[in-house]
Amino acid sequence: MARGVDEGTEYLETLPRRLLTLYLPLGLMLFFLFFPFYWMATTTFKPDAELYDYEHFNPFWVAHPTLEHIKKLLFETSYPDWMLNTLIVSVSATTISLFSSVLAAYAVERLRYTGSRYVGMAIFLAYLVPPSILFIPLATMVFKLGLFDSDLALILTYPTFLIPFCTWLLMGYFRTIPYELEECALIDGASRWQILTRITLPLSVPGLISAGIFAFTLSWNEFIYALTFISSSENKTVPVGAITELVEGDVYHWGSLMAAALIGSIPVVILYSFFVEYYVSALTGAVKE
Amino acid sequence: MTVQVQANAAPVHRRRGASRIADGRELLGVSFMIPTGVILLVFLAYPLGLGFWLGVTDTKIGEAGRFVGLANFRSLMHDPVFWLSVFNTTFYTVVASVAKFALGLYLALLLNHRLPFKALIRAFVLLPFVVPTVLSAIAFWWIYDSQFSIISWVLIKLGLIHSYIDFLGQPWNARWSVIVANVWRGIPFVAITLLAGLQTISPSLYEAAMLDGATPWQRFRFVTLPMLSPIIAVVMTFSVLLTFTDFQLIYALTRGGPINATHLMATLSFQRAITGGNLGEGAAIADAMVPFLLAAILFSYFGLQRRRWQQGSRD
Numbered sequence: 001m002a003r004g005v006d007e008g009t010e011y012l013e014t015l016p017r018r019l020l021t022l023y024l025p026l027g028l029m030l031f032f033l034f035f036p037f038y039w040m041a042t043t044t045f046k047p048d049a050e051l052y053d054y055e056h057f058n059p060f061w062v063a064h065p066t067l068e069h070i071k072k073l074l075f076e077t078s079y080p081d082w083m084l085n086t087l088i089v090s091v092s093a094t095t096i097s098l099f100s101s102v103l104a105a106y107a108v109e110r111l112r113y114t115g116s117r118y119v120g121m122a123i124f125l126a127y128l129v130p131p132s133i134l135f136i137p138l139a140t141m142v143f144k145l146g147l148f149d150s151d152l153a154l155i156l157t158y159p160t161f162l163i164p165f166c167t168w169l170l171m172g173y174f175r176t177i178p179y180e181l182e183e184c185a186l187i188d189g190a191s192r193w194q195i196l197t198r199i200t201l202p203l204s205v206p207g208l209i210s211a212g213i214f215a216f217t218l219s220w221n222e223f224i225y226a227l228t229f230i231s232s233s234e235n236k237t238v239p240v241g242a243i244t245e246l247v248e249g250d251v252y253h254w255g256s257l258m259a260a261a262l263i264g265s266i267p268v269v270i271l272y273s274f275f276v277e278y279y280v281s282a283l284t285g286a287v288k289e
Numbered sequence: 290m291t292v293q294v295q296a297n298a299a300p301v302h303r304r305r306g307a308s309r310i311a312d313g314r315e316l317l318g319v320s321f322m323i324p325t326g327v328i329l330l331v332f333l334a335y336p337l338g339l340g341f342w343l344g345v346t347d348t349k350i351g352e353a354g355r356f357v358g359l360a361n362f363r364s365l366m367h368d369p370v371f372w373l374s375v376f377n378t379t380f381y382t383v384v385a386s387v388a389k390f391a392l393g394l395y396l397a398l399l400l401n402h403r404l405p406f407k408a409l410i411r412a413f414v415l416l417p418f419v420v421p422t423v424l425s426a427i428a429f430w431w432i433y434d435s436q437f438s439i440i441s442w443v444l445i446k447l448g449l450i451h452s453y454i455d456f457l458g459q460p461w462n463a464r465w466s467v468i469v470a471n472v473w474r475g476i477p478f479v480a481i482t483l484l485a486g487l488q489t490i491s492p493s494l495y496e497a498a499m500l501d502g503a504t505p506w507q508r509f510r511f512v513t514l515p516m517l518s519p520i521i522a523v524v525m526t527f528s529v530l531l532t533f534t535d536f537q538l539i540y541a542l543t544r545g546g547p548i549n550a551t552h553l554m555a556t557l558s559f560q561r562a563i564t565g566g567n568l569g570e571g572a573a574i575a576d577a578m579v580p581f582l583l584a585a586i587l588f589s590y591f592g593l594q595r596r597r598w599q600q601g602s603r604d
Contacts, residue, residue, distance in 0.1 A: 022399060022402055022404075025395070025399060026396075026399045026400075026404075026410075029392070029395075029396050029399070029476075030410070030413065030414070032473065033413075033414060033416070033417055033473065033476065033477065034413065034416075036417075036425055036428040036429060036432065036473070037416065037420075037425075037428070039428055039431070039432060039439065040425075040428040040431075043431060051437075052437060054437070054442055059439055059442060096324075096328075099324065100324035100325040100328060101325065103321040103322070103323075103324060103325065104321065104322055104324070104325035104326075106321060107317070107318045107319075107321035107322050108322075111314050111317055111318035111321065112314070112318070113314060113315050113317075113318025113319060114315060116318065119322065123329075125586065126329055126333055126334075128530060128582070128585075128586050129333060129337060129582075130531075130534035130582070131534075131536075132534040132535075132536050132555035132558070132575065132578070133337075133340060133534070133575040133576070133578055133579065133582075134333070134336050134337065134340065135559070136340060136343060136562045136563075136568055136571050136572045136575055137335075137336035137337070137339035137340040137572065138332065138336045139562075139563065139568075140339070140343070140348070140568060141332075141335075141336060141339070156328075156332060157332055159328050159332070160328065160329065160332045160333045163325055163328060163329060164329070167325065192313065192314075217419060220421060221421040221422060221423075223421075223422065223423050223536070223537040223540070224536050224537065224555075227540070227559075228559075228563055238421070238424070239421050239422075239423035239424060239537070240423075242423065242424060243423055243426075243427065243540070252434075254431050254434075254437075257427050257430075257431065258427070258428065258431060260424070260427070261424035261425070261427045261428055262424075264421060264424045265420040265421060265424050265425075268419055268420065268421065269419060269420065272415075272416075272419045273412070276408075276411075276412045276415075279415070279419070280411070280415070280481060280485070283415075283418075283478065283481055283482060284481070284482050284485040
């Protein structure tokens with residue numbers, strides 16, 4: 001962790017002043033950022049009687065925790081199917097994207113074939129094309145290819161936003177690996193493929209993890225393609241299923257909805273908690289040139 | 290064999306052109322590009338072009354379209370709902386981006402102090418960004434419920450209001466509510482990336498400024514901001530891009546209602562194209578977003594240029 005702004009002069013600040021200018025606003029900000037999760041979690045474990053009765057129960061606390069909502073979600077809806085679909089789609093799309101990106105990034109950054117600079121530029125531009133303007137033409141393509149309502153439709157379209165991101169990130173990462181290492185290997189008679197698999201990739205494991213978990217989270221969170229290309233209930237992903245299937249008419253089962261939100265977030269949060277540093281470096285690497 | 294010996298014997302500066310192809314770099318480079326190239330050309334470049342083509346046809350779901358010229362765009366010109374969505378998108382993007390920037394920068398500055406459990410706090414700050422947008426939007430949906438909103442309940446208990454607020458049922462309430470949810474999700478991204486930028490600023494600059502008698506505001510205005518401006522340009526371009534093309538938050542919270550008050554261009558194009566079946570018209574709305582995106586990309590590009598120039602790189 002780098003040094004803070006005022007580290008050298010921080011001793012000049014008195015405690016009351018720090019309380020007012022630092023801890024208080026930081027506390028408020030963290031409260032704002034954290035409250036929805038707290039609310040999600042308490043709602044999940046509240047029985048219906050408490051959920052809709054603010055007079056007799058303090059809404060901020062769970063008096064009689066219950067697993068009723070989670071049970072209903074797991075055994076009376078297609079939720080487990082959605083989890084499995086999301087997992088299959090995310091893992092496949094991430095794998096395809098990582099494989100393609102490693103090769104592309106290595107070619108652009110290290111093989112430096114003719115025109116590689118322009119290809120690098122094009123990949124950056126591809127990274128800026130939002131799904132919101134692609135989903136309509138993609139929907140017609142998915143229809144024509146007969147992929148509508150299948151996992152494959154998502155596995156093939158998710159790489160359109162994952163590959164540019166991963167390639168961009170890995171290009172930045174490969175640039176930090178000393179060129180001399182590759183030259184040494186070349187002199188020792190290694191082929192390009194050996195250099196990539198024996199030298200460059202082992203050295204870029206942190207970059208690969210960053211790109212991988214970020215790509216996984218992006219696919220887990222994807223919504224508009226999954227909403228457009230999937231129609232039958234059991235083929236949906238968690239975000240789409242939660243928003244389209246759990247509401248029956250005008251009846252909102254808030255307990256199960258919150259349970260769906262909470263459980264659907266857990267896989268990415270667990271992954272994130274193990275790899276916070278990698279995630280942050282993917283995030284900051286994504287905005288670096 | 291002979292060829293190899295000759296190539297090895299050739300002076301270093303002549304190892305270009307023909308022998309470069311011989312050592313397989315060009316061929317290998319192109320073959321390494323195949324997976325990425327195929328996927329991006331088929332599923333990104335082609336649909337991008339197809340989108341423009343669909344915009345000038347009257348294609349409907351299950352029905353091939355005919356070329357109709359600019360008819361879709363002409364009818365959109367006289368469509369009050371389309372113009373309302375343009376207004377909503379602009380309002381949503383401007384207000385949410387300004388708020389995300391201000392609060393995100395503030396949070397980054399706070400996190401840049403020496404703090405106990407700093408790594409842990411930083412990990413928690415990023416959570417709203419990690420959790421799937423739609424799932425956190427469901428939490429906001431519940432927080433904004435017209436009968437059981439916790440916000441209304443607290444405000445009534447505090448005696449500030451007398452009846453429950455209809456957050457998502459009134460046009461302006463709904464607009465502000467979705468903006469708050471968007472800002473909530475966007476702050477972590479801005480804060481964490483700007484924090485990374487802040488940490489690269491040398492503390493000696495601040496010490497020098499303090500010795501010269503600069504006030505905290507002056508230190509922020511004349512040291513922090515100029516040092517941070519390249520990364521601010523990039524971060525805000527991304528943030529504007531994502532906000533302008535936002536879809537999921539609106540779809541989850543309001544689906545564009547009440548009476549189209551929160552329809553963004555993306556949600557309107559989904560409604561017309563997929564729900565309504567008019568693919569051509571929906572594609573035309575999506576196309577109408579492109580000029581703005583191009584402006585954002587150019588902005589980003591020049592932001593990057595400036596950054597390179599500051600680093601003294603020739604590239």
